[in-house]
Amino acid sequence: MKETAYWTWFIIAALVIFVIAGLHMVVMHLPMFGVFNPESGAVTDWGNVAFRSKNQFLAFTYIILLGAVLYHGFYGLRTIVFELGPKKSFQDGFTVILWIVGLVLFGIGTYAAIAAKALETAL
Amino acid sequence: MEKETEKANSITVYIRRFDPEKDAAPRQQQYTLQVEKGMTVLDGLHMIKQTQDPTINFRFSCRMGVCGSCGMMINGVPALSCNTQILDVTTTALTLAPLPNFKLIKDLVADLVPMFGVLKGLQLHIRRNDVEEMEKPTYEYYQTPHQLEEFLQFTYCIKCGCCMAACPTMATDREYPGPAPLAQAYRYNADSRDDARDARGDLVAASHGIFSCHYAGECSNVCPKGVDPARAIQLMKKDLVLSYFGLAKHKCAHLHKKPDKATYKAKIEAPPHTV
Amino acid sequence: MANKQFDNHLGIVGWLGGGRWGVERYLYILQRLTGLGLLLFFMMHIFASSVRICGPESWAAAMKILKNPVLKLGEFCVFVLFSFHALNGIRLILIELGLAVGKAEEPVYPYKSSLNNQRPLMVIAMVLVAIIIIAGGYNTIFGSH
Ligand code: SF4
Ligand code: SF4
Ligand code: FES
Numbered sequence A: 001m002k003e004t005a006y007w008t009w010f011i012i013a014a015l016v017i018f019v020i021a022g023l024h025m026v027v028m029h030l031p032m033f034g035v036f037n038p039e040s041g042a043v044t045d046w047g048n049v050a051f052r053s054k055n056q057f058l059a060f061t062y063i064i065l066l067g068a069v070l071y072h073g074f075y076g077l078r079t080i081v082f083e084l085g086p087k088k089s090f091q092d093g094f095t096v097i098l099w100i101v102g103l104v105l106f107g108i109g110t111y112a113a114i115a116a117k118a119l120e121t122a123l
Numbered sequence B: 001m002e003k004e005t006e007k008a009n010s011i012t013v014y015i016r017r018f019d020p021e022k023d024a025a026p027r028q029q030q031y032t033l034q035v036e037k038g039m040t041v042l043d044g045l046h047m048i049k050q051t052q053d054p055t056i057n058f059r060f061s062c063r064m065g066v067c068g069s070c071g072m073m074i075n076g077v078p079a080l081s082c083n084t085q086i087l088d089v090t091t092t093a094l095t096l097a098p099l100p101n102f103k104l105i106k107d108l109v110a111d112l113v114p115m116f117g118v119l120k121g122l123q124l125h126i127r128r129n130d131v132e133e134m135e136k137p138t139y140e141y142y143q144t145p146h147q148l149e150e151f152l153q154f155t156y157c158i159k160c161g162c163c164m165a166a167c168p169t170m171a172t173d174r175e176y177p178g179p180a181p182l183a184q185a186y187r188y189n190a191d192s193r194d195d196a197r198d199a200r201g202d203l204v205a206a207s208h209g210i211f212s213c214h215y216a217g218e219c220s221n222v223c224p225k226g227v228d229p230a231r232a233i234q235l236m237k238k239d240l241v242l243s244y245f246g247l248a249k250h251k252c253a254h255l256h257k258k259p260d261k262a263t264y265k266a267k268i269e270a271p272p273h274t275v
Numbered sequence C: 001m002a003n004k005q006f007d008n009h010l011g012i013v014g015w016l017g018g019g020r021w022g023v024e025r026y027l028y029i030l031q032r033l034t035g036l037g038l039l040l041f042f043m044m045h046i047f048a049s050s051v052r053i054c055g056p057e058s059w060a061a062a063m064k065i066l067k068n069p070v071l072k073l074g075e076f077c078v079f080v081l082f083s084f085h086a087l088n089g090i091r092l093i094l095i096e097l098g099l100a101v102g103k104a105e106e107p108v109y110p111y112k113s114s115l116n117n118q119r120p121l122m123v124i125a126m127v128l129v130a131i132i133i134i135a136g137g138y139n140t141i142f143g144s145h
Helices: A002-029 A046-054 A056-083 A088-117 B002-006 B041-051 B113-121 B131-135 B145-156 B162-166 B168-172 B179-189 B197-204 B218-222 B229-244 C023-054 C056-066 C069-096 C114-142
Strands: B009-017 B027-035 B071-074 B077-080 B093-097 B103-106 B109-111
Touching: A002 A056, A002 B229, A002 C069, A046 A056, A046 A088, A046 C023, A046 C056, A056 A088, A056 C023, A088 C023, B009 B041, B027 B041, B041 B093, B071 B162, B077 B162, B077 B218, B113 B179, B145 B179, B145 B229, B162 B179, B162 B218, B168 C023, B179 B197, B179 B218, B179 B229, B197 B229, B218 B229, B218 C114, B229 C069, B229 C114, C023 C056, C023 C069, C023 C114, C056 C069, C069 C114
Parallel strands: B009 B093
Antiparallel strands: B009 B027, B071 B077, B071 B093, B103 B109
């Protein structure tokens, strides 16, 4: 039954990524939808980056996206590795490592998203 | 008729040979065979065994697609050798090999016993909670035609192992139950008379279980009986997810009394003896 | 006897299939490869984007590196991987939740299987992937940024 739970959340994470990463793609690659990119020029120009960083909504969705991608990606990786038929002890160790790496990356990304909200707009 | 035989083709047959007493690994041996229209791969193997090389080993029993013992790789595709006509596959070269993803006993004979073990472990029979009724039945378990249809397709499985040979997950994962056992688990889970859905669900939803199926769909492509194990597996995933959210409708028919208005047909007379 | 059996498992080659296998088999293997590629990209992306907390100068420096045409091409590859993985993934979700595989039916020769049920979905998903990739390529080459 445990695997059903893991897998169901893997699917839910996939749907979350589909929506939020889709939004992310529109924001980053279709600058004509200018709501999140007030400055003229590239989306990666500092003015735009700082503006997006300070936006509550975007910061929040990025943190959700971060968690969802890490879970989805690492569960997928784990599935692939498990199917190669490694030893049971390796499987357990691998799961623990993925949890640790995942949590650390989540920590870094979340810290960056929150710290970036405090940025000065360098204009 | 004679015209047909005249057109008989001479084809080259490559057979994978393996003798556990002598060989470290399988090797290939070449034969030439006169093929006639309608000749099955199994017929061809018999012909070679009788006229050219009595040492080749292959397994068969019913020679009519019912027993599931003659599955092998026929030109790279898992199929029943008794159910495949040579001229449908090739007019020049025929390559025969044992089913992969099983251990190899000899020549074309794969060891299907591990698959039978997995099938056995999944408790593939009707299991009910009303033990007393099971032991001293008072009525039949009624089932509507619609309820029957929900699992009938999956009952046609003959445990030939062709799907297991085609499945990519089986190729590496020794703990994966495989398409045939998973489809059979669903066959009983979808049976309205069964009570052991959750127990069986727990067995298949373990690590290396049903969620290691990624719908490559090969099992359904090769199944010689049209069982469509891939469909059964996805339907079972759906049930598992629904029951994870507590949304599964418990479909078990506890009804074992005769419905009020039902009447039995008059007994059918046996036909008179003819001899 | 049993101890002398030959282990005939195909191993990782069995994932790839080849030759006569169905198209869904290739989509399965592509889904794996694109997934692994995206995971790798995403881990780098976390670090690259985190540079913004070091202030505008470091950010500008980092962005300058990313202006490199090779990395631009890399970015486009990620976009291709993402479009495929996302749309094929939606197809797989619909299938694996039992929504696109049809109902059990009596097997009548020539057999049809759930693969036939999902095939229109597969075609739609792949056509969408192609359109998105072409549009994205156009945008990358002729777009303003
Ligand atoms: S599902 Fe089909 S291929 Fe698989 S064992 Fe049963 S009959 Fe053979
Ligand atoms: S659909 Fe699932 S069980 Fe069938 S061949 Fe593909 S991975 Fe194996
Ligand atoms: S010999 Fe029985 S299925 Fe082929």
